[in-house]
Amino acid sequence: MKTSDKILDIIKREGQITARQLAEHLSITTMGARQHLQMLENEGLISFNDIKMKVGRPARHWSLTQLGHNQFIDRHQDLSIDILTSIDEVFGLPGIEQITAQREAKILRRYQQYLSHFHTTEERLRALVQLREQDGYMAELEVTATGYFLTENHCPICFAAKQCPQLCRSELNIFQTLFKDECDIQRQEHIIQGAHRCRYKITLHL
Missing domain, CATH: 3.30.1380 (Muramoyl-pentapeptide Carboxypeptidase; domain 2)
Known part of the structure; x- marks a missing residue:
């Protein structure tokens, strides 16, 4: 399975995910995870929502767009x-x-x-x-x-x-x-x- 497909599968299961969480799933760096997420966003398959935290910067959570969900739809x-x-x-x-x-x-x-x-x-x-x-x-x-x-x-x-x-x-x-x-x-x-x-x-x- 391609890395992009793995990422879509993970987000589908999790509902939404941060770059750090994705990096842990894939055993890659957080920077690498962000690059993959950016590519999927460019394709219109995912979007992000920044959630304010008690301390520090907002946490960016990625989820599937409707186009992303459509990748899993039964072709029949x-x-x-x-x-x-x-x-x-x-x-x-x-x-x-x-x-x-x-x-x-x-x-x-x-x-x-x-x-x-x-x-x-x-x-x-x-x-x-x-x-x-x-x-x-x-x-x-x-x-x-x-x-x-x-x-x-x-x-x-x-x-x-x-x-x-x-x-x-x-x-x-x-x-x-x-x-x-x-x-x-x-x-x-x-x-x-x-x-x-x-x-x-x-x-x-x-």
Whole structure:
């Protein structure tokens, strides 16, 4: 992967980043990181926001522009939206719900089969993250005092989900079904509602 692609990937995952943080990620100098960031800004892929600090100069935080986010968009998004629109026009809401339910059941079976090889909740959650990574969601798992956070830094079905909100409800249904006997899962951040990621709070059952 090219350095520029790595940087875009890091910013996509982090939401925003400073040159110093980027330098640590890439094991390069801060000056080198700034040069890469400047090149990406010149291409219109990132922009910066200076955040005032309590002491010293403002810290410059870099984030993706819409053009930068577009580098991660599924190339088949237009086709997916066209298909959903056609289903809605021909079959209406019942048709959309039937297609969504069928997709949900198919994904759920695949995930259940894979997770059946793991035993503890954490092992199963980490296995879920692997599946979501494979499916293009740039997923991460964070351990907390009461459970976990599952973060998805990219949504390959985002444009289709804006056209068909049932897809987002389906994603949450899959997670909740997989772990219904182990933990409670709630979505706290949502890409199609303006957040830069989808984030799920996972609370273990007592």
